[in-house]
Amino acid sequence: MSGTSIVTVRELRTWFELRQWGFLRVGSVRAVDGVSFELFRGEAVAFVGESGCGKSSLARTLLGLHRPSGGSVVFEGQDMASLDGAALKRYRARVGYVQQDPYGALPPFMNVRRLLAEPLIVHGVTDRNERERRIRTALEEVRLAPDEVLHKYPHMLSGGQQQRVVIARALILAPHLIIADEPVSMLDASVRVEILSLLRQIQRERELTLAFITHDLATVRHFAERLFVMYAGRIVEQAAVDELLDCPKHPYTQALLAAIADPEAGNATRQRAIPPGEPPSLVKPPPGCRFHPRCPRAIAGHCDVDEPPMLEPRPDHGAACWLHE
Numbered sequence: 001m002s003g004t005s006i007v008t009v010r011e012l013r014t015w016f017e018l019r020q021w022g023f024l025r026v027g028s029v030r031a032v033d034g035v036s037f038e039l040f041r042g043e044a045v046a047f048v049g050e051s052g053c054g055k056s057s058l059a060r061t062l063l064g065l066h067r068p069s070g071g072s073v074v075f076e077g078q079d080m081a082s083l084d085g086a087a088l089k090r091y092r093a094r095v096g097y098v099q100q101d102p103y104g105a106l107p108p109f110m111n112v113r114r115l116l117a118e119p120l121i122v123h124g125v126t127d128r129n130e131r132e133r134r135i136r137t138a139l140e141e142v143r144l145a146p147d148e149v150l151h152k153y154p155h156m157l158s159g160g161q162q163q164r165v166v167i168a169r170a171l172i173l174a175p176h177l178i179i180a181d182e183p184v185s186m187l188d189a190s191v192r193v194e195i196l197s198l199l200r201q202i203q204r205e206r207e208l209t210l211a212f213i214t215h216d217l218a219t220v221r222h223f224a225e226r227l228f229v230m231y232a233g234r235i236v237e238q239a240a241v242d243e244l245l246d247c248p249k250h251p252y253t254q255a256l257l258a259a260i261a262d263p264e265a266g267n268a269t270r271q272r273a274i275p276p277g278e279p280p281s282l283v284k285p286p287p288g289c290r291f292h293p294r295c296p297r298a299i300a301g302h303c304d305v306d307e308p309p310m311l312e313p314r315p316d317h318g319a320a321c322w323l324h325e
């Protein structure tokens with residue numbers, strides 16, 4: 001993969017301290033634990049993994065909502081760690097956020113005009129006519145008729161319309177990167193593809209970088225060009241989406257794909273088994289490869305001892321698995 005880099009993440013760690021009686025430190029939840037990747041201008045990527053693998057913590061760290069416990073995030077050449085109050089505010093304007101729950105993301109007492117004006121006011125757009133122009137443009141971009149929705153409150157909109165308003169709000173400051181954290185998981189099945197297609201279309205038109213966070217491997221092929229598979233706080237596999245889905249190299253990705261119902265007629269209801277067991281504790285992850293307790297191909301004395309680095313079994317295809325040593 002090449003192009004203009006927009007974000008470079010190196011050995012990123014986001015740990016949450018666990019405290020007993022409010023003060024005694026008893027350990028840490030290693031939600032993101034040594035993650036490295038680079039995103040390029042104008043591409044759509046997806047981070048995929050089971051619930052609890054650290055996807056949202058990664059997204060919130062990139063958004064500047066969690067402070068990294070270690071490692072670095074460099075956005076357009078600037079290290080996030082060096083950003084103070086005003087610089088962090090400018091950074092947040094360049095990174096848009098589309099949350100999972102659109103209703104929860106929209107303050108119920110603000111109508112759509114006010115909701116979309118808010119970020120503009122916070123970021124110093126003082127001219128009322130300019131604000132109105134930008135609000136209308138953003139609504140049209142998400143295929144909402146401004147005159148129909150500007151005066152409405154969130155509860156007067158359908159779930160799909162609410163998520164369009166969230167997307168308009170994420171776009172209104174002309175960000176360079178959009179992070180969409182499970183953007184359709186709370187929506188009716190009938191509008192999911194519409195919203196994902198809309199995000200993808202806007203991303204292409206504006207040449208934005210779009211990072212989807214999802215647990216749904218079945219739809220990513222249509223909405224992302226590159227894929228990162230996360231397991232227990234780490235990236236275990238990464239490649240172009242077709243390459244990764246057609247030729248998975250990590251036993252975890254292979255298990256995830258095998259668990260998706262076969263779309264062939266007659267096999268539609270068949271579910272193949274994902275390896276038994278639960279994802280490991282992020283407080284005390286297993287030594288070696290974190291997937292080894294569930295891995296059908298684990299090599300005793302190696303996978304349970306040594307942590308695998310990201311190897312490259314095929315060009316531009318990384319898998320953190322000793323099988324590819």
Ligand SMILES: Nc1ncnc2c1ncn2[C@@H]1O[C@H](COP(=O)(O)OP(=O)(O)OP(=O)(O)O)[C@@H](O)[C@H]1O
Pocket residue numbers: 016017029030031049050051052053054055056057058215282
């Ligand atoms: N603010 C926090 N304080 C303490 N622990 C947290 C916090 N946020 C997340 N965690 C823990 O970090 C781990 C990773 O959570 P995260 O929400 O990032 O995973 P996820 O892959 O996005 O899961 P889901 O799809 O269920 O949201 C979980 O064990 C979670 O309980």
